[in-house]
Amino acid sequence: MSATCHDTQDHVELKPEFVAHADELISHYPVSKRSASLPLLHFWQETHGYISNQAVEWIAGKLGLNPIQILELVTFYPMFRQHPAGKFQIKVCRTLSCQLGGAYELREHFMKKLGITKVDEHGLGISADGKFSVEFVECLASCGTAPVIMVNDDFYEGVSHTQADELIGKYS
Amino acid sequence: MPAPAEYRLVFKHIDEPGYTNDIECYQRHGGYEQLKKAFTMKGPDIVNEVKASGLRGRGGAGFACGVKWGFIDPTKNTKPVYLICNADESEPGTFKDRQIIHKDPHQLIEGMVIACYANNVHLSYIYIRGEFPLGAKILEKAIAEAKAKNFLGKNILGSGYDLEIYVHRGAGAYICGEETGLIESLEGKRPYPRIKPPYFPAVLGLYMCPTIVNNVETLCDVKHIIAMGGANYAKIGKPNNTGTRLIGVSGDVAKPGYYEFEVGSLTLGQLINDVCGGLKNGRKLQAVIPGGSSSKVLRAGEKYKIKEKQADGSMVDKEIGLEDIPMDFDTMAAIGSMSGSGGVIVIDDSRDIVSCLANLSEFYAHESCGQCTPCREGSLWMKKITRRLADGHGRVEDVALLKSVADNIAGRTICAMGEACSWPVQSFVAKFKNEFEAKGRAGKGPAVAATNGH
Ligand SMILES: Cc1cc2nc3c(=O)[nH]c(=O)nc-3n(C[C@H](O)[C@H](O)[C@H](O)COP(=O)(O)O)c2cc1C
Ligand code: SF4
Ligand code: FES
Numbered sequence: 001m002s003a004t005c006h007d008t009q010d011h012v013e014l015k016p017e018f019v020a021h022a023d024e025l026i027s028h029y030p031v032s033k034r035s036a037s038l039p040l041l042h043f044w045q046e047t048h049g050y051i052s053n054q055a056v057e058w059i060a061g062k063l064g065l066n067p068i069q070i071l072e073l074v075t076f077y078p079m080f081r082q083h084p085a086g087k088f089q090i091k092v093c094r095t096l097s098c099q100l101g102g103a104y105e106l107r108e109h110f111m112k113k114l115g116i117t118k119v120d121e122h123g124l125g126i127s128a129d130g131k132f133s134v135e136f137v138e139c140l141a142s143c144g145t146a147p148v149i150m151v152n153d154d155f156y157e158g159v160s161h162t163q164a165d166e167l168i169g170k171y172s
Numbered sequence: 173m174p175a176p177a178e179y180r181l182v183f184k185h186i187d188e189p190g191y192t193n194d195i196e197c198y199q200r201h202g203g204y205e206q207l208k209k210a211f212t213m214k215g216p217d218i219v220n221e222v223k224a225s226g227l228r229g230r231g232g233a234g235f236a237c238g239v240k241w242g243f244i245d246p247t248k249n250t251k252p253v254y255l256i257c258n259a260d261e262s263e264p265g266t267f268k269d270r271q272i273i274h275k276d277p278h279q280l281i282e283g284m285v286i287a288c289y290a291n292n293v294h295l296s297y298i299y300i301r302g303e304f305p306l307g308a309k310i311l312e313k314a315i316a317e318a319k320a321k322n323f324l325g326k327n328i329l330g331s332g333y334d335l336e337i338y339v340h341r342g343a344g345a346y347i348c349g350e351e352t353g354l355i356e357s358l359e360g361k362r363p364y365p366r367i368k369p370p371y372f373p374a375v376l377g378l379y380m381c382p383t384i385v386n387n388v389e390t391l392c393d394v395k396h397i398i399a400m401g402g403a404n405y406a407k408i409g410k411p412n413n414t415g416t417r418l419i420g421v422s423g424d425v426a427k428p429g430y431y432e433f434e435v436g437s438l439t440l441g442q443l444i445n446d447v448c449g450g451l452k453n454g455r456k457l458q459a460v461i462p463g464g465s466s467s468k469v470l471r472a473g474e475k476y477k478i479k480e481k482q483a484d485g486s487m488v489d490k491e492i493g494l495e496d497i498p499m500d501f502d503t504m505a506a507i508g509s510m511s512g513s514g515g516v517i518v519i520d521d522s523r524d525i526v527s528c529l530a531n532l533s534e535f536y537a538h539e540s541c542g543q544c545t546p547c548r549e550g551s552l553w554m555k556k557i558t559r560r561l562a563d564g565h566g567r568v569e570d571v572a573l574l575k576s577v578a579d580n581i582a583g584r585t586i587c588a589m590g591e592a593c594s595w596p597v598q599s600f601v602a603k604f605k606n607e608f609e610a611k612g613r614a615g616k617g618p619a620v621a622a623t624n625g626h
Pocket of ligand 3: 093094095096097098099138139140141142143144146148264265266
């Protein structure tokens, strides 16, 4: 059975280190390999950018599952992507404390600065050069220092518009 | 009366100059000494100390920790027992566990090893939200350090007791904080909460085995209970509301931040006005969400009837204002809200209260797992209706409609998300009825599709 999702990625060759680390992750779940689904999805996305058909099938094969059992996770959990996002992914917290702290204006500011005018069905907008993407996320558990954002794995608190401009420069 | 001083137990070393998150620093500050002490005790004795401490869970529901542990009867149970640390911290307004994970991870590990030893657990997971990538790395490093010193792993400190702890990352779904959703997620599935009964974690939890799920802060408290003994811990705070609590304040206060106080030692007014420097820019208080976004909102100027225990043990009826509410589990429940996750969100009088609810309703609509019709459809309608009211496209009838949608969710769903999404709507609409109706009257008619960036 083949899982279907829109795929734009060429087949990638998996390095032996990649496979070895995947096996190491699986070893954290001595009772049930299936538990390694999320860790393997994270690891694939960190390494290859997004979850392709190949990813779904490879992970399913590795864990002895049907591809749909992996694909249904990709479609449920917000952090997994079936399309590439920007090289630098700006995630702006949208929830109440950050809204009170100016999160909506901050997102607008990023969009304007990066010339992003349209967003996909998940609210993700990508700059023309593919370098940045901007999206809203829900409460990042740092409400006391609103507004907060993440750029890839880096976390920033109390982000002013000036600091936003500096961050764009820093990651460019 | 000025606010009492902070009582830092779990946060003792957090933000202390020179305090780092490596094991050497932790041990220089007495780290892992309580673990050694715990190994001189028998598991059931530790469970009894936790029972005596009166510790109530810090994740949201405030369930007695010792009672939860006691559900698993070691004399009858033949299956392996698992313990999961709930580090999902995704209730909006809550930002306490992040501090522990980033700045004092070994405190959590020590608490977990003690809790696992007490309950005869040999395999344990920390379920950490996906948006804490650095936190996950810090915990993994802490686990490796603890293993290298034999505080974890095989035959811990020569006791013959083995334990492995692994870090498991979520991937952006709030519902993974609900304990049975969390368990499903850890099994590699969609995080669809399970029906209780029969799927109480203590009976049919991870891999259908008895499982304990505890919040990060709760597990840290266990370490301090071992240090001082359950009876002494119970002297902190108030009867039935023992110990300290981490409180995070966000929103329109001058000094937002995280604090630790003896449970019930200060009032909401002291917290806002003394500890957090009052409202920002000289504004006035409009509302407070006292225990994470799903707790019922409190309106400035409201009066509440509570029963106060007198010195002779008799109970006296008393009327108090919002600022006089003592911050403890039982009083927060008595005034119709909850202390929940300890996240206090303060809203000033310059804010459009309907927009505030629209923001939260959008959160819940996004986070419903979709299994139950009332929650899936109801949360979506609550989002659409509050959004159109906030944006000036609502009608007066929307206010009653909103209430009726909310009233038909709670109690009809698999998990407590049904309550979590309807309580804010019910309380905002009831307490700010005029504001909602005014929005409806000013509405320009035909609702347009909500545009909100999602
Ligand atoms: C929708 C929902 C979300 C929850 N999110 C969290 C969370 O992020 N962190 C947490 O510790 N508990 C959360 N809980 C509570 C857990 O289900 C569980 O009660 C708690 O982890 C038990 O730990 P404790 O007894 O130490 O408090 C949530 C509950 C619900 C219904
Ligand atoms: S109440 Fe909502 S979140 Fe909970 S199981 Fe039902 S649909 Fe899912
Ligand atoms: S609301 Fe933005 S971090 Fe909590």
